[in-house]
Amino acid sequence: MEKLQDEELIERYRTQVGSQAAEVCLNELFARYHAKVASWCLRITGDVNSAADLAQEIFLKAFQRLHTFQGNSKFTTWLFSITRNHCLDDLRSKATHPQQSSEIVLDEIVDLRREKVSTALERQESEELLRMLIRESLDEMENKVLTLHYVHEMPLDAVSRMLGLTNQSGAKAYIVSARRKLKRAHARWKGRNEMPTRGGSRAE
Amino acid sequence: MLNERTSDRDLLREALGPTEGCPRAEKLELALAEGALELQADVTEHLKTCGYCQTELHLLRSFREGGTAGDSEDVDKVAELLRGRSKAILHPRPSVGEQARWWSRAFRIQWLAPAALGMATVLAVVGVAFQYREAVNRPALNGSLQTGNEVLRTSSFAVVRPTGDLLERPEEVRWELVQGAAKYKVRFLEVDRSAVWTAETTENHIEIPPMIQDKIVPAKTLFCEVVAFDSSGRKVGETGLVRFRLPLHGATR
Numbered sequence: 004m005e006k007l008q009d010e011e012l013i014e015r016y017r018t019q020v021g022s023q024a025a026e027v028c029l030n031e032l033f034a035r036y037h038a039k040v041a042s043w044c045l046r047i048t049g050d051v052n053s054a055a056d057l058a059q060e061i062f063l064k065a066f067q068r069l070h071t072f073q074g075n076s077k078f079t080t081w082l083f084s085i086t087r088n089h090c091l092d093d094l095r096s097k098a099t100h101p102q103q104s105s106e107i108v109l110d111e112i113v114d115l116r117r118e119k120v121s122t123a124l125e126r127q128e129s130e131e132l133l134r135m136l137i138r139e140s141l142d143e144m145e146n147k148v149l150t151l152h153y154v155h156e157m158p159l160d161a162v163s164r165m166l167g168l169t170n171q172s173g174a175k176a177y178i179v180s181a182r183r184k185l186k187r188a189h190a191r192w193k194g195r196n197e198m199p200t201r202g203g204s205r206a207e
Numbered sequence: 208m209l210n211e212r213t214s215d216r217d218l219l220r221e222a223l224g225p226t227e228g229c230p231r232a233e234k235l236e237l238a239l240a241e242g243a244l245e246l247q248a249d250v251t252e253h254l255k256t257c258g259y260c261q262t263e264l265h266l267l268r269s270f271r272e273g274g275t276a277g278d279s280e281d282v283d284k285v286a287e288l289l290r291g292r293s294k295a296i297l298h299p300r301p302s303v304g305e306q307a308r309w310w311s312r313a314f315r316i317q318w319l320a321p322a323a324l325g326m327a328t329v330l331a332v333v334g335v336a337f338q339y340r341e342a343v344n345r346p347a348l349n350g351s352l353q354t355g356n357e358v359l360r361t362s363s364f365a366v367v368r369p370t371g372d373l374l375e376r377p378e379e380v381r382w383e384l385v386q387g388a389a390k391y392k393v394r395f396l397e398v399d400r401s402a403v404w405t406a407e408t409t410e411n412h413i414e415i416p417p418m419i420q421d422k423i424v425p426a427k428t429l430f431c432e433v434v435a436f437d438s439s440g441r442k443v444g445e446t447g448l449v450r451f452r453l454p455l456h457g458a459t460r
Contacts, residue, residue, distance in 0.1 A: 042273030
């Protein structure tokens, strides 16, 4: 049993569901992955008991849905998707107020949006511009911190644990640094794009 | 206007979020394979510039590498708690629906079991006989018929709701009628493109089951996609992925 691949275990479970052999398969999957799920949940919650509750819910969900595993990916990837989505849903359902970094607003980006808020097309352009500025000016870690915090709505302490940040202020320092860099990059972009207009005005 | 972004947070979320070009998890996992030889060139290129996918890859890697011997004592404590609950995890109590399933109960009542089994056998025989008759009476196709190159066209149509940032949790999905469509397939997807809900209907709207509505939680981005099929099962239109979300503030339910 221990030599079987995850996917083979699931196949065996499916063909013998309800039997003792199927139960052995589930046991083996649980034995292989419970520490990984535990570790991930602990990084999300930062608390032993909450992490255990979360991990228990994840295994219940995964085993209930085992028949939907189609083998398009590895079992680890499938279990990871369930773990990640369940943890993020849990974080969102518990978020009752804006997270602490909401105050760290990107002033220049506010200006950018105010300039171009009139139509959907212009909003799209703002988004494209911001994507470009992020790509050009942020390093990989800053990008990851921003993605986890703004896209996945992860609190800053969870981001720090998830990325293994050991500096004193953790993820917050990266957000502040990213803010400064984006501010400067936007100023440079503005300078580049305003020059031809000014030149044009003088010519008139 | 509902779809208008209201904060920096939203603008950043959009700019940092996934794009149409982001690969699905099963493609992304190849980047973690030894040597990553199987990784397609387009995915490699995409990974170089996409911060979202780099983050996804980091999360996947950290999941796979987690729970090893070098982890903290706290991880061991969580793992130990989990092992203590393994009975509840591996033998969950059946849901209310399962408890109430009538046919299951019928097989459990001793005197009724042979009758139920007999009835099931009769139904199976009737089904097979019916299938056989259908197969015998089915007209043969003329293999010499030439119809030329088949041209398949699909058109795009719009999801009416839910789209963009919503004021309240949606109770139905509604979309534009498609000429010639006999059936529509509706899907809700997570940002990693894993399916949350799939349903089919012949109407141009469908109710979202309460269980799925519960999954539409504030600040969670989901995608909706509707595909139209004609009576022969051929795809005649699709909406593409339409993003929607219940904002953290402003949800009324």
